[in-house]
Amino acid sequence: MDLLRHLRFFVAVAEEGHFGNAAIRLEMTQPPVSQGLRRLERELGVELIRRAPHGAELTAAGRELLPRARVLIDDADRFTGEARRLREHADVLRCGLAPDLDPSIAAQCAAALAGLGSQQRHRISVAPVVDLVDDVRKGLLDLAIVEHPCVRDGLESGPVARIDRTFLVPAGHPVAAAKRPTVRMLHGLALAHSPRAANPPAFDLLIDTLHVRGLDPAILPVRAPSELVAAVAGGEAFAVAPAPGRLGVVAGIETVSMISDDVPLRLLVIRRPKAQQAPIDALESALWKLSR
Incomplete structure (x- = not known):
């Protein structure tokens, strides 16, 4: 048997x-x-x-x-x-990224690994945070960049980098023209966000934060930044994403700065035991620069 x-x-x-x-x-x-x-x-x-x-x-x-x-x-x-x-070459560094990570942030992290030189080959894969944690724990990944908070199952991790986020709303929405915009003004729009199952602690923290501010939105699950942008530009949802300087100008979307201290993107690097230190330092340095 x-x-x-x-x-x-x-x-x-x-x-x-x-x-x-x-x-x-x-x-x-x-x-x-x-x-x-x-x-x-x-x-x-x-x-x-x-x-x-x-x-x-x-x-x-x-x-x-x-x-x-x-x-x-x-x-x-x-x-x-x-x-x-071991079968797929021990000299290849395997790094994981969450699928809803902003492309500019993903690019910065990839560039940080590339900056280690040709002697360090790397392979980047994308998966929900819960799967990234599981893959690092099993040894399928050497390290991963995940959103905090998350269940880490005792894995080692570095400091938390806080990256500013803003509210993305459909162009022409009243909240964008308000002198004193409030979260409650988003009533009637769904929240475009990755499914709760991808990382329950971070999802619940955001929902609780919005609830305290008087908003209990319906959830529109999205699985990639392109889906999020399309949902907002289409007029059916709002989202919380990195500040405009990183997002750039997107047709059909306006940005509104509200409660920025309460909704930062919190990222950290988790790693398997005995993972190489140089890639960890490079990624944490890249995240730290983004958080300034």
Whole structure:
């Protein structure tokens, strides 16, 4: 029996609380998941999951063994991640960036790595913050630039760089002409933002900040800066983005400076243990310059 494969069935069903949802998560049909879990239970001699009227629930033995199953899966993922890193050349620095990072900031970071010289090859990939953290933890990435706050799972990180952000609104919106614009004046517009699942702590912090200022906007999920700009220019949303000097002039969009001290973009570099120091210093220096 492939123990790790069957443990993944167990963890998926336990976390989803439903065999069908677990199968979707594993990109499988439901019967193999159910059969695999039963086979695991036979091998272990204990019942782990009990079918319930509205899904599945852990037994006492399942609750006790679930944390250990997660550790085993996590260790296996780290092992394969390190092996992949060695297979794909240990001399290649692998850096991750969040997909909604402003292009000018991404360019500055890439230039900082390029400035290390031809002796340091690097490869940049893009993924949501939660995935970047997971990939650094598993050894698939050496380091990543992520938005703070985020769940870092104990990974090492440097100082937080604060980059000014402003409100982007559709051209002609009343808030842009107001002498004393307020966040409440954005009522009726959705907030164009990356999905909450990409980084729940940072998302919740922004929403809480807007709520304190009297605004509870609907959320329009976007997955790239181009989608964000299109949503604002199209008149259906506002957004919070780096200050105009970095964004440049965009047709159909006006910028409004409000509560700038409360909504900065907070970025930091996370890294795997024993990561090279020179790339870390270069990226942190680039972020520090952007924050001035």
